[in-house]
Amino acid sequence: MKKTKLLFGIHSHQPVDNFDEVVYEAISKSYKPFFETLKLFPEFKCSVHFSGWLLEFIKKNDNELFSLMQKLSNQIEFFSGGFYEPILASIPSNDRIAQIKKLNKFIEENFAQSPAGLWLTERVWDDSIISDLVKCGIKYVIVDDYHLIANGTTTNLQGYYLTENNSQKIAIFPISKALRYSIPFYDIDHIENQLVSFASSEDGTNGAIIFDDGEKFGIWPQTYELCYTNGWLKKFFELCTSSSIIKTQTYNEFFETNHALGLVYLPTVSYEEMGEWSNLDIQNHTRGGIWKNFFIKYPQSNWIHKRILELSKKQLKDEYYLDCLYKAQCNDVLWHGVFGGIYLPNLRDNAYRYIIECESLLKNKKLQISDIDFDGHDEYKICSDELISVIKPNYGASIVELDIIDKKFNLLNTLTRKDEEYHQRIESSSITDESSEIQTIHHNKLKLEEDMQIYTDRYQKYSNLDHISDHSLNIENFKSNMFIEYGNFVEAIYESEDLKNGSFSYDGKILDANARISKSYILNKNNLKCEVVLNSEIKDELVYANEWNLHFAIYDILTINDFPFVEEMILNSKTLKIFDPYLNKTIKFEFEQEVKIFICKNNTVSQSESGLDYTTQNLSLMFITNFTKDMKIGFIFSVE
Secondary structure, X not given: OOOEEEEEEEEEOOOOOOOHHHHHHHHHXXXXXHHHHHOOOOOOOEEEEEOHHHHHHHHHHOHHHXXXXXXXXXXXXXXXXXXXXXXXXXXXXXXXXXXXXXXXXXXXXXXXXXXXXXXXXHHOEOHXXXXXXXXXXXXXXXXXXXXXXXXXXOOOOOOOEEEEEOOEEEEEEEEOHHHHHHOOOOOHHHHHHHHHXXXXXXXXXXEEEEEEEHHHOOOOOOHHHHHHHOOHHHHHHHHHHHOOOEEEEOHHHHHHHOOOXXXXXXXXXXXXXXXXXXXXXXXXXXXXXXXXXXXXXXXXXXXXXXXXXXXXXXXOOOHHHHHHHHHHOOHHHHOOOOOOHHHOHHHHHHHHHHHHHHHHHHOOOOOEEXXXXXXXXXEEEEEOOOEEEEEEOOOOOEEEXXXXXXXXXXXXXXOOOOOOHHHHHOEEOOOOOOOOOOOOHHHOOXXXXXXXXXXXXXXXXXXXXXXXXXXXXXXXXXXXXXXXXXXXXXXXXXXXXXXXXXXXXXXXXXXXXXXXXXXXXXXOOOEEEEEEEEEEOOOOOOEEEEEEEEOOOOOOOOEEOOEEOOOEEEEEEEEEEEEEOOOOEXXXXXXXXXXXEEEEEEEEEEEEOOEEEEEXXXXXXXXXXXXOOEEEEEEEEEEO
């Protein structure tokens, strides 16, 4: 009788420092019931990967689950990976090796196994990682069948292949997309037919390969009821342990008892859906984009990534510094697909917390000039004991990062609103969905609620941006980013004039007339003194507007000039005070003369595993005064 070897694996992960309630829900609805069900079937062999941070959390906070995982280790193969779940191809070699060895050590100490397999984060493959994997004792990694299909290998995908780089060899197991999309969403009869279709010889040399998110067994929409209330998972284990055709094996057992199917060389690629999400031109493509395209697609992602690379170059021989660096490398914040990713402010906050902690350990108070974000232009980082400010001369000499050191908080952790491909597929909430079928999150219906507005920004939402408009400027067209712009200063490339005082200038245009703008920054202990000087021959009745975009963790608790914050505010004042109880800080702007002030929320509409998220990314502030042909605007920004 022909047989199928089922290689079943789950990968479970939570972003570093995710909300406790989210992790506890994942434990109670997914991780714990999965292993409690598995315990009933000691014959069911499988493979498991948990990110290191999540294993530490479970060990510390749920001893019952952790002990159960230990007891089941005789039927489980534990996979390694980067401890804090980085995209391995996106971090330097030293960090890559250290993260893998850290998880190897945890598995060896807690589960008495030396990992031979590695879970490749988001299955982002690049040949450059092979040598480091081999150095860490890794013999095989998990990719998707799409990796091989993209390279022209479309048949015979029921086993493992070998690949190499610089004479270092490693094995590749391709996940079946068909199984990934059907488990656990199809009924057991369908699953049985699928698995039986893999059957080959009596020895079962054909592998049915599935290694997918553990969260789809309880956390994904409607899957808790499917898997546990309705018993899908128990029925699946019963099928696999009672069938005369299906035999479960760990990946290691299959690897040790079967020969490779051949030699392959894979393109730099991830799974098929990731290629769609990372593609830069959705209208004209033959194959999806590469994962690193997210650094082009979302400048805020690129900024976080390149700040991490900058800190990696400056590695202290300090265990705490390195652990903060590795935590900052967690992948979730750097991309966006069906999960929130870069759109989730708390994930960006977590990354910046560790970036700023690393900066504080470096204790560098000198002016630092370098091309941080790899765009060919230098940024200027100025630091005091309390603040870190990064100025970007080639983008209007604006401020792109402003950190409160003692709170490990970046006030400029903003996100620019952009068009997303899935915005074209959004339906009105008034359209009813009569289907009761449970589907994978890749097929979610996206419905726009009445209070959701989709806006697109014309420029990056940095701070200390200079606009020239007219008296049609109001809070509504500011919020929608549709106000008239007569100047060309926002995205201009400024020249450095005085390094000591952080002075920059640009010869630009207002309407068709020449105009020169100079900007200067002086950072003191807890404040930043800013000055803008504009000279032109324009006599039109225009307005000058200075824009800031500030991020807060919780917006509903803010007070503005001692009044509770509301969705939109218009003030006339020389001073703006924003008190944030979460930070226990007052953010203050003090102008030399009275200005009109617009304050509104910047919200984004983004898809997630639950549908659509409507998220406040930052407060947009605009300080407005009448334009004159020779004008000077001075103000002090402070954190108290």
